[in-house]
């Protein structure tokens with residue numbers, strides 16, 4: 269197993285890429301790796317490319333140096349692809365992966381088949397930020413790096429609440445806190461704080477929610493019109509799926525929003541019985557057993573019908589299995 273320091277040996281330039289529609293773990297891991305590389309190898313020229321991301325993450329060190337312009341004619345000695353389950357999730361930034369001399373993929377998605385020269389994929393890790401923290405030498409990690417990784421872990425664990433939060437996650441988070449990270453600032457200001465518009469769209473999604481499969485599946489869909497009415501964009505929808513998931517009796521939560529004409533982004537969450545990564549994968553998406561996503565063409569109603577059938581199939585198999593015992 270090589271280390272970060274060994275991967276960048278002999279390199280003069282490095283590029284760091286994350287997935288389209290960057291979330292907290294994606295931004296945190298990309299900026300965390302940037303800070304770490306700058307600390308351990310100051311002569312290395314490091315560039316991060318990411319699509320525009322939420323303003324709450326802009327306080328992180330290096331956020332102002334991120335380029336959203338994926339059309340620059342540049343090639344790099346080494347490319348890191350972070351929190352990205354497949355090449356397509358890199359969007360147009362895939363050109364920097366293809367143009368790099370060496371490529372490294374660091375990730376925690378169970379659906380990741382490994383598309384780089386070196387692949388470190390740990391499906392049991394809470395987040396890519398956790399994977400990175402394990403790869404970094406603690407003595408070389410400064411507060412700026414720790415802040416990025418802590419934010420990534422907070423977001424992918426839903427503040428240490430999801431089942432991906434292990435004893436190791438907590439130990440790593442503790443070590444990051446010891447670097448001087450302000451936990452309450454990160455948790456309150458980047459995770460829980462909602463704008464008025466975000467609360468309105470949450471209310472709208474909850475009002476539109478419906479139960480299916482005898483209350484074991486909850487689904488909600490918001491349209492472009494709903495977003496407009498609440499004064500938000502599709503980058504302001506974090507947290508809605510989590511609220512749907514905690515509805516009593518629910519095994520699977522499904523949240524759709526209109527991502528383009530005739531196209532919906534689907535978020536899937538499961539409590540215990542269903543592997544939602546299998547459902548997402550059948551639509552060309554991916555993710556984890558209990559949290560997955562995909563983008564699907566069609567109408568809201570049709571997409572929901574298809575997802576409901578796949579969830580019912582898995583729930584039925586569970587029941588058949590239970591009856592056989």
Ligand code: AMP
Pocket residue numbers: 353357377509534535536552553554555556559560561562563
């Ligand atoms: P989301 O519902 O968008 O928060 O995504 C839940 C999980 O599924 C995250 O870990 C995402 O990285 C993953 N995911 C979401 N959409 C896709 C997609 N289209 N392809 C692959 N993985 C996805």
Ligand code: MN
Pocket residue numbers: 287291293294351
């Ligand atoms: Mn992510």
Ligand code: MN
Pocket residue numbers: 293294351376394395396424
């Ligand atoms: Mn992640």
